[in-house]
Amino acid sequence: MVRKVSQQKSPAEFFAENKTIAGFDTPAKSLYTSVRELVENSLDAAERVGVLPDVNVTLEEISLERFQKLYGVEATERIDKGLYKDVETEKERTARMKKQKQARDKAEREAKKKAAKTGESVEDILRRQEAGRKAAATKSRRVFYRLTCKDNGSGMPSDDIPNMLGRVLSSTKYNSVMQTRGKFGLGAKMVLIWSQMRVAQPMEVKSAVSGQGFVSFHRFNIDLHKNAPIVREHRKLQNPGNWRGTEISVVIEGNFGSYKQKLLKYLKLIAIITPYASFDFRFVAEEEKNSFYNTYTRRTDRMPEPPREAKHHPSDVDLELLKKKIAGSTNKKLSKFLSGDFSNITSTMANRMVTELKLDIAPRQMNDSQLLKLHNFMQQVRFADPDGKDLSPAGEYNLRLGVMKELNPDMVATHQGTAYALEGHAFIVEAAVSIGGKDPAIEANQLNVFRFANRIPLLFEQGNDVITRTANQLKWNKYKIGLEQGIGVFVSIVSTKIPFKGTSKEYIGENDKISAAIKRSLEQCAQQLRTKLAKKEEAKQQGEKKKNLELYIPDVSRAVHRVLSTLKDFDQTKKRCIRDSQEELLDGIKKRKVLVTHFTEALKKYVDKKYEEDGLQYQMQNKNKSRVEDIFLASLASEQKLMPPLTNGVCTIQFLK
Numbered sequence: 282m283v284r285k286v287s288q289q290k291s292p293a294e295f296f297a298e299n300k301t302i303a304g305f306d307t308p309a310k311s312l313y314t315s316v317r318e319l320v321e322n323s324l325d326a327a328e329r330v331g332v333l334p335d336v337n338v339t340l341e342e343i344s345l346e347r348f349q350k351l352y353g354v355e356a357t358e359r360i361d362k363g364l365y366k367d368v369e370t371e372k373e374r375t376a377r378m379k380k381q382k383q384a385r386d387k388a389e390r391e392a393k394k395k396a397a398k399t400g401e402s403v404e405d406i407l408r409r410q411e412a413g414r415k416a417a418a419t420k421s422r423r424v425f426y427r428l429t430c431k432d433n434g435s436g437m438p439s440d441d442i443p444n445m446l447g448r449v450l451s452s453t454k455y456n457s458v459m460q461t462r463g464k465f466g467l468g469a470k471m472v473l474i475w476s477q478m479r480v481a482q483p484m485e486v487k488s489a490v491s492g493q494g495f496v497s498f499h500r501f502n503i504d505l506h507k508n509a510p511i512v513r514e515h516r517k518l519q520n521p522g523n524w525r526g527t528e529i530s531v532v533i534e535g536n537f538g539s540y541k542q543k544l545l546k547y548l549k550l551i552a553i554i555t556p557y558a559s560f561d562f563r564f565v566a567e568e569e570k571n572s573f574y575n576t577y578t579r580r581t582d583r584m585p586e587p588p589r590e591a592k593h594h595p596s597d598v599d600l601e602l603l604k605k606k607i608a609g610s611t612n613k614k615l616s617k618f619l620s621g622d623f624s625n626i627t628s629t630m631a632n633r634m635v636t637e638l639k640l641d642i643a644p645r646q647m648n649d650s651q652l653l654k655l656h657n658f659m660q661q662v663r664f665a666d667p668d669g670k671d672l673s674p675a676g677e678y679n680l681r682l683g684v685m686k687e688l689n690p691d692m693v694a695t696h697q698g699t700a701y702a703l704e705g706h707a708f709i710v711e712a713a714v715s716i717g718g719k720d721p722a723i724e725a726n727q728l729n730v731f732r733f734a735n736r737i738p739l740l741f742e743q744g745n746d747v748i749t750r751t752a753n754q755l756k757w758n759k760y761k762i763g764l765e766q767g768i769g770v771f772v773s774i775v776s777t778k779i780p781f782k783g784t785s786k787e788y789i790g791e792n793d794k795i796s797a798a799i800k801r802s803l804e805q806c807a808q809q810l811r812t813k814l815a816k817k818e819e820a821k822q823q824g825e826k827k828k829n830l831e832l833y834i835p836d837v838s839r840a841v842h843r844v845l846s847t848l849k850d851f852d853q854t855k856k857r858c859i860r861d862s863q864e865e866l867l868d869g870i871k872k873r874k875v876l877v878t879h880f881t882e883a884l885k886k887y888v889d890k891k892y893e894e895d896g897l898q899y900q901m902q903n904k905n906k907s908r909v910e911d912i913f914l915a916s917l918a919s920e921q922k923l924m925p926p927l928t929n930g931v932c933t934i935q936f937l938k
């Protein structure tokens with residue numbers, strides 16, 4: 282009998298073997314996830330020190346041939362051709378030729394049909410298809426990329442760099458109950474692990490913190506087995522411009538072709554939810570003509586209030602956490618510990634708890650059974666929900682600005698809900714709903730749902746996500762919102778703990794509380810849009826009424842002129858009922874001084890005036906219903922106090938102080 286020997290795995294080995302759970306599935310997806318992880322770290326780092334983020338991403342394409350040259354990989358001289366999977370056998374060649382001929386014949390038949398319908402030439406259609414086929418064929422080739430992400434964030438202390446980026450499950454974001462984009466202490470390390478699995482090149486990091494006086498440069502790998510960094514090079518570089526920030530550079534295998542659209546969509550969405558950041562994306566292709574540069578400009582200097590560190594909510598505490606907190610407590614009284622270390626426990630509440638527990642001792646003197654008693658008791662007590670004051674939602678102003686700047690829809694409504702609590706963590710849902718616009722991201726005849734969690738876009742598992750499900754369930758036609766023009770639904774959830782499914786942070790599963798909060802926010806947006814649409818419809822109807830009236834003007838002018846022309850020849854007795862001013866008019870007609878065009882002009886003026894009066898009357902009638910409507914003007918000042926409202930009966934304007 283073989284004796285089984287127990288084995289251990291380091292976290293780095295575990296995640297290398299199970300990279301899919303961190304979003305590193307195929308080379309294409311891994312490239313996308315790598316960009317995402319580095320960008321989100323950069324945003325966290327800039328916001329941590331309260332600076333407007335500047336994030337520059339460069340993706341340099343490196344063909345297999347160039348990769349081999351660059352890294353001195355000797356290409357194998359092909360002698361035994363049968364060994365290579367890209368060399369066909371005779372049998373494979375015959376089968377391929379047969380298949381290609383069938384495909385060509387089919388394509389030709391379809392192209393002829395299409396040409397008859399569209400009027401295009403058969404050759405053009407076939408040429409286009411051929412280009413598509415070639416593009417698809419290049420997708421299967423191995424391609425590498427040097428990914429570089431540079432920011433103006435906090436920078437990293439020199440000694441921390443190898444550990445923070447070369448040891449799986451290390452993070453500066455662990456010990457706090459705080460809203461951050463990063464949470465797992467995994468992202469940047471997975472980028473390096475992915476690189477090591479296919480390319481074996483070290484990660485290069487330049488970073489400078491405030492007042493350090495130099496830029497630290499590190500090249501390192503991860504020892505997967507030990508889960509520890511292997512530093513290959515460490516130097517101090519000069520920093521004459523006092524730069525502060527981080528630049529991370531790594532070579533990875535990828536496939537930009539298949540994930541280009543996803544990646545650009547991601548950048549667009551992150552620009553929507555972070556309009557106070559500036560993003561540059563540069564793609565440097567092997568062939569110059571395929572290179573491009575996208576920039577997502579900053580549109581406001583107004584950053585959301587940064588998230589603050591919150592205390593643990595008592596209902597979210599497990600025994601281990603309670604033990605850890607107690608071990609670190611210097612309080613002499615349990616009541617002080619409870620009110621000081623947890624949110625939502627006032628000193629009165631803490632005293633009541635201690636009396637109820639009959640446990641008036643210093644926390645560190647508690648034995649295991651007392652600890653268990655305290656934990657059990659905490660599970661039974663009714664605590665108030667966390668209030669969400671430490672969270673940092675994007676804010677309606679930023680959300681609206683982001684949607685307008687990137688998508689320019691015809692109409693947009695926004696709403697930020699109040700905070701709710703989920704297992705001891707506060708969360709806030711904010712939403713925007715847009716109608717129409719010409720951006721291809723908003724497709725007509727459907728709901729286009731865009732999801733954000735802790736201000737990062739979620740692009741995968743759309744159908745399983747609570748946001749998509751809730752948006753699809755809403756009865757949009759109840760708000761007279763049709764799908765024809767394309768509806769954009771933008772939902773952003775912020776929390777100290779987002780209940781993501783998996784470490785790749787791709788979606789949030791079904792959850793009644795979150796779903797109800799999303800529904801409420803979307804309903805508010807839909808209600809605003811309903812009012813706007815009604816106003817627009819009213820204006821349209823007024824316009825049509827005016828147009829219809831104008832249509833009659835030429836005929837009416839001619840008819841009136843003709844009647845008056847006949848009147849001018851009436852006998853004196855009948856003429857007596859005509860007043861002096863009218864006498865003058867008839868005289869004008871007789872002498873051909875008053876023509877049909879004079880009637881046309883007069884009637885046109887009258888219709889214009891009437892239309893204006895009706896419009897004004899409509900506004901007056903509705904002034905009480907909808908006088909106050911948020912409009913957002915970019916303010917130069919960061920102060921947000923409001924001046925007293927200025928009202929003129931038609932609208933109310935309130936400026937920021």
Ligand SMILES: Nc1ncnc2c1ncn2[C@@H]1O[C@H](COP(=O)(O)OP(=O)(O)OP(=O)(O)O)[C@@H](O)[C@H]1O
Pocket residue numbers: 318322323326432434435436437445446451452453454462463464465466467468469470526527
């Ligand atoms: N650009 C950067 N500037 C400053 N610090 C950074 C930067 N990138 C990473 N860090 C530091 O390195 C740590 C580890 O980053 P990593 O991406 O591995 O995990 P994380 O961001 O904490 O969590 P997640 O796995 O959820 O992304 C971060 O917590 C942060 O302190």
